[in-house]
Amino acid sequence: MNATSDLRTRAAAALGRCGVDLPDGGALAVTSPVDGTELARLPLHSAEDVDVAIGHAARAFEQWRDVPAPVRGRLVRRLGELLVEHKSDLAELVTLEVGKIPSEAAGEVQEMIDVCDFAVGLSRQLYGRTMPSERPGHRLMETWHPLGVVGVISAFNFPVAVWSWNTAIALVCGDPVVWKPSETTPLTALACDALLRRAADDVGAPDGLHHVVLGDATVGESLVDDPRIALVSATGSVRMGRLVAPRVAARFGRCLLELGGNNAAIVTPSADLDLTVRGVVFSAAGTAGQRCTTLRRLIVHRSIVDTVVERIGKAYSGLRVGNPFDEGVLVGPLVSEKSYEAMRSALDRAAADGGVVVAGGERVDVSGNGVYVSPALVRMPGQTEVVQEETFAPILYVLTYDDLDEAIALHNAVPQGLSSSIFTLDQREAEQFLSRSDCGIANVNIGTSGAEIGGAFGGEKETGGGRESGSDSWKAYMRRATNTVNYSTELPLAQGVEFG
Structure with a gap:
């Protein structure tokens, strides 16, 4: 089957191998950004459907929380095995629904497999701690317990990886999951649900233990407002986060938010420019600029800015934009026409501020109804209002600096705080940056995108403060209890209190 074959047939085949039969119709039209093909029509879930799903998950929690964590890990181990078996099927669906090139799509599925490995090991490491008690014959300790039903709201750009970060860890922690995927990417969600x-x-x-609910924002609101959802893990825009957080807080639920990123890299005079150009180009142009960790600002020392811009511009000119199924393509489509309109508006605003597009930024003609653009490289006179905003498209703004304090101040002077990097061979510069970057992720001599699952993923400021995936992020999915055990025959009170 060649690159221009019936994409609907490819989607149905991949879903079928995962155990999903496409329904005959429904109100939700699923179209591929590759060429505008309608892949399927799916029925939407009503508020009553969502209520039933949450109820089933809440009842499952009553059983699942009493299953020993290492036994819960067996479910995630089996899921990981099935993901390995169906890696190519899921990657195909990611490309069809998101437009990622196949290697990026396969990488996303590999991330799912990796987080399953992580979570299986974690199932034997949900450690509490024992602390010295001030009272003789007493033991003081902390223990961790399953939290409850987790509601996952995910975005289109990583339709399966972010779900797996939440779900693999939630399951070993003893929590069922109700998942609302993006309306743009429901097919990958159905495939993952079938495998789980x-x-x-x-x-x-x-x-x-797991339910997928399909629908618009009202379905997400049902998860946000339902007191049976103990934790809402939501990935999306800052605007969405501003709506979600206070509503969950109003019912004293928990939130884990992964919101916008306006990520920057600093390039110093000592930087290895070969390595820098490779890191910058992938971070800025990968997934057509539609990653939360996409590099959007490049802060370059004035003495080397002309050289750096020339080299990145040359690299951009060699990026092949087109149908992601075609050999040699590195930049696939934007998800929608609306995304292109936002990109065009940002470029117009940048020009009005004195910015100059030195490479890319044009619409690219590709057969079908996909929306394709060449990544834009824009030199800016300063960090204007448009530069401080996140435009979910491949625009890289270039700024200059004279000393590192100035560069770090520019870097931190945006509302978002997700990912950051510095390219330098100077250890002092690297350490200074790592201590002063206000982002949740700070890198040296690599780009801003491509995080591994072993480290906790997330950001500060308007990025929401959430942490998913590695490290001790599991604590968000559990509740902590402090326990005091008296194994003596006396009843001394803390702080020496006398009573009676």
């Missing part, structure tokens, strides 16, 4: 349900059957896990 198969894994649950294979290991004898309780029914109702």
Whole structure:
């Protein structure tokens, strides 16, 4: 089947291999950004459907929380095995629904496999701690317990990886999951749900541990407002986060937010420019600029800015933009016409501020109805209002600096705080940057995108403060209890209090 074959047939085949039969119709039209093909029509879930799903998950929690964590890990191990088996099917669906080039799509599925490995090990490492008690014959300790149903709201750009970060860890922590995927990418969600349900059957896990609910923002609101959802993990825009956080807080629920990023890299005079150009180009142009960790600002020392811009511009000219299924393509489509309009508006505003587009920024003609653009490289006279905003498209603004304090101040002077990097061979510069970057992720001599699952992923400021995936992010999915055990025959009170 060649690159221009019926994409609907390819989607149905990949879904079928994952155990999903496409329904005959529904109100949700799923179209591919590759060429505008309608891949499927799916029924939407009503408020009543969502209520039922949450109810099933809440009942499953009553059983699942009592299953020993290492036994819960067997479910995630089996899911990881099925993801390996269906890696190419899921990657195909990611390319069809998001437009990622196949290597990026396969990398996203590999991330799912990796986080399953991480979570299986974690199932034997949900450690509490024992602390010295001030009272003789007493033991003081902390223990961690399952939290409850987790509601996951995910974005289109990583349709399966972010779900797996949440779900693999939630399951080993003892929590069922109700997942609202982006309306743009429901097919990948159905495939993942089918594989997880198969894994649950294979290991004898309780029914109702996982549910997919399809719909618009009202479905997400149902998860946000329902007191049976103990944790809402939401990935999306800052605007969405401003709506979600106070509503969850109003019912004293928990939030884990992964919101906008306006990521920057500083390039110093000592930087290895070969390495720098490679890191910058992938971070800025990968996934057509539609990653939360996409590099959007490049802060370059004035003495080397002309050289750096020339080299990146040359690299941009060699990027092949087109159908992601075609050999040699590195930049696929934007997700929608609306994304292009936002990009065009940002470029117009940048020009009005004195910015100059030195490479890219044009619409690219590709067969079909996909929206394709060449990544834009824009030299700016300063960090104007448009530069401080996140435009979810491939625009890289170039700024200059004279000393590192100035560069770090420019870097931090945006509302978002997700990912950051510095390119330098000077150890002092590297350490100074790592201590002063206000982002959740700070790198040296690599770009801003491409995080591994072993480190906690997330950001500060308007990025929301959430942490997913590695390190001790599991604590967000559990509740902590402080326990005091008296094994003596006396009853001394803390702080020496006398009573009676």
